[in-house]
Amino acid sequence: MHTLGLKNFNWTSGIFIITYHLALFICLPIYLYRTTPSSILILASVALLFLSGVSISAGYHRFYAHKAYRASKIVEAVLLFFATMAMEGSVLKWSSQHRLHHRFTDKEGDPHSIKKGFLYAHMLWIFKKRGPVVDAAIVQDLMKNKLVMFQHKHYTLLGVLTNGISTLFVVWLTGDVFGAIVLSLIARIFLLHHFTWFINSLAHTWGAKTYSGEQSAVDNYLIALVTFGEGYHNYHHVFASDYRNGVRWYHFDPSKWLVWTLSKLGLAKDLRKINPYFIKKTMVKKDTVILLDKLREIDHVQKKPFEERLNEVSENLLSKLSELSRLSHEYAQSRQRALKKQMREFREGLDGLWNEWGRLSRQIMSLS
Ligand SMILES: [Zn+2]
Ligand SMILES: [Zn+2]
Structure with a gap:
């Protein structure tokens, strides 16, 4: 006080x-x-x-x-x-x-x-x-x-x-x-x-x-x-x-x-900027904690598959974002065009995973 x-x-x-x-x-x-x-x-x-x-x-x-x-x-x-x-x-x-x-x-x-x-x-x-x-x-x-x-x-x-x-x-x-x-x-x-x-x-x-x-x-x-x-x-x-x-x-x-x-x-x-993929990783980690807490709170017979899927998608997203973060760092150092192309392909490959993440989050939040 x-x-x-x-x-x-x-x-x-x-x-x-x-x-x-x-x-x-x-x-x-x-x-x-x-x-x-x-x-x-x-x-x-x-x-x-x-x-x-x-x-x-x-x-x-x-x-x-x-x-x-x-x-x-x-x-x-x-x-x-x-x-x-x-x-x-x-x-x-x-x-x-x-x-x-x-x-x-x-x-x-x-x-x-x-x-x-x-x-x-x-x-x-x-x-x-x-x-x-x-x-x-x-x-x-x-x-x-x-x-x-x-x-x-x-x-x-x-x-x-x-x-x-x-x-x-x-x-x-x-x-x-x-x-x-x-x-x-x-x-x-x-x-x-x-x-x-x-x-x-x-x-x-x-x-x-x-x-x-x-x-x-x-x-x-x-x-x-x-x-x-x-x-x-x-x-x-x-x-x-x-x-x-x-x-x-x-x-x-x-x-x-x-x-x-x-x-x-x-x-x-020397303008300091946080890597955008690191920022996204932080968001995914925070949302994973919130969604797991939500699942813990509810008494739902079918919650186990949700937990397993959530952990799987979250881990997958985090590892891909880490890879993108590494590639973007390498690109910032070397400016190689091949790396830029690789990053674009990698990002496109992530689209499906982001959609699934969004869908899963909405489903879990709607459980009661
Ligand atoms: Zn401040
Ligand atoms: Zn403050």
């Missing part, structure tokens, strides 16, 4: 969050009552929301916390500039907490465990003062990065400066001082914080456990729409080193598209 009282209340973060919520609830109705915001003000606010949000996702999260790709110092500086504007703390502190979340997901060491309640995982955990702000042992690599340490040391000043510069820019663009403060500063930070917090609350509650049923993280494309692609959270918890969260080409993941574009421009490299 968590206890939150005056003794362990984090005054710095607490006062900041409560103050901007109050400021927004008071100022926004007054502003909207007096003025209709111009389209340029709305556009500028949305652009700043996107820039700071995608910098948290592609920068703080995938680049620093997970080292999912490498980037030039210029890219690092730009990502840090816009991510600082998000007012989510220094990247050193953020990564320390996030790496603990991955290491102890749903357990006692998880800073925002969903097991302590939806609201706790969403935002109450920020109000609670814990031990050291940064766990040096878990972010040693980042402590060697001069840009990271500079941002950590001067975070408050940099937060004020980046937000001051962007707000002044919006004032210059629109001539609307009150509008710039209410929409492009306070409302933007409000939305960005809640969108980020949704990953810790909603993306651990509402959605599908596509790759692992053992922990609370879920995949939900609706959450991906407001989290710059971070809604495929079950995938992310299983394959955290992948630079993508939305693994399929059509998955909405602007952070993935940004990193990919940077790599094509020569500004990022």
